[in-house]
Amino acid sequence: MNKIYPLGDSAIVLEFGQEISEETHQLIHTVCLFLDEYSFEGFIEYVPAFTTVTIFYDPLVSDYQATESLLQEMLEEIAETGAEEDTAVTVEIPVLYGGPDLSFVAAHAGLTEEEVINLHTSGEYLVHMIGFAPGFPYLGGLNEKIAVPRKQTPRNSVPAGSVGIAGQQTGIYSIETPGGWQIIGQTPLDLFDAEREQPSLLRAGNKVRFVAIDALEFQMLKGEVDGY
């Protein structure tokens, strides 16, 4: 059941249920595409999340009622025309596996490290949202066999590019930050670069695949990324 409610005096939330699902995600993605195409007076920006899209508007230009009815109309139109076809872009993320917590993850899952890597690279993941830090993707689709809890004590600093697991989620640290995810590898790609035309490498709605690389490939790719 859809719900619409305010978040303060300058934002409005569209909520599509309480459960994470591909269907909900597709609907959210469609709303975002619609807003990219048809902005409205006072519209500022939107933030997609697992089951919601929050739309920020300028309260000096528009009020809540007017914004709500505009969005209602948009939802009706989407309901008529249906959600967008699945045209998700798949992004391959090369990973040098062997992070500090790979052995812990393997032991916890009762698998060998190689089996953990195989399960991690065989999945296709969906970027549900970008949050927590610039360019940080919340990825759904982790194989339950390698779902392990977060670290009891978070690390004070996790380097950018670290690939980790936390419960049912897997993700990639986009900037150096404190964090409690179990680190199983490192990507040479920059998930976030403020000076790039698209600062965040990933977008909500993208699909992600992890590809195992060796140390030499890592060095080469890292060199390309850093512009040597």
Added chain:
Amino acid sequence: MGIKIIKAGLQTTVQDLGRTGYRKDGIIVSGAMDTLALQIGNLLLGNEMGEAGLECTLPGPKILFETAQLVALTGGDMSPLVDGLTVKMWRPVYVKKGSVLSFGAAVQGCRTYLTVFGGFKLHAVLGSYSTFLKAGFGGYKGQALKNEDTLSFNRIYKGTEKLFNWSLDLKLYPELDGEMIRVLKGPEYHLFTEQSLALLEEEKYQITNDADRMGYRLQGAALRMTEAKEMLSSAVCFGTVQVTPDGSAIILMADHQTTGGYPRVLQVITADLTRLAQMKSGQQIRFRLVTLAEARAALLLREKQIKQLKQAITFKYI
């Protein structure tokens, strides 16, 4: 041609009205904690309202003017001095070459904004000059200003050192001494117990020492939900009051993350963010629920007053 930081103070950062359009990429808005003070400072100098200025946090910095410049000091009153002499806030001030701006005791508020004629010469990142401290970009090298840092001016005030002895009717800037903060119900308001919701309105909440540009942790009566519920992360914004599992409240401020997973019990109205931004650790807050219509009316009134002020000042600069 510009300024040099002699002493950095607690936290002095370059801020404008923030970076919009990138929240979906996890890029926070940042921007001045007290946007109204920054806007008025720019208006006083005939600048664009959103020009970047320095947000000086108590205890403030010590700044050398290597070039003479017309400046304005707005926001919280931290007893600003130029060469040791008290200098008036809320009006253009001509600072001579070689003069030093410093701050004394806090009289009211805890953040003073230094705006300069024509603004500072900086490199915009994603359309804004605001400093994003955690990600290390924007503003001045993505950092808070340090001793010996130098900032250049875009332009220098070429007028004579004529007296800017006009004062303004500044009724649009709120009194900072009140403890009442107006709020709206947050999306998860109804998930809290009746008793907790009653406490929220009756009790005072104190700002703890854990208070910075990211958020203010509050101390006060614990807030309980009717049933423990795991939330899925969703967008939050400046002024969102979240409740952590131990029942304590945090108010998210200008440098908050784009999304959060804690229940959002209240939302501070935009018009009261100025007063909230000027509150210090140890101060008490009393929440008062208002309607969306009241929240918007307060904002529209403020906008009208800003327009009047803008007109009055344009006249001064002709």
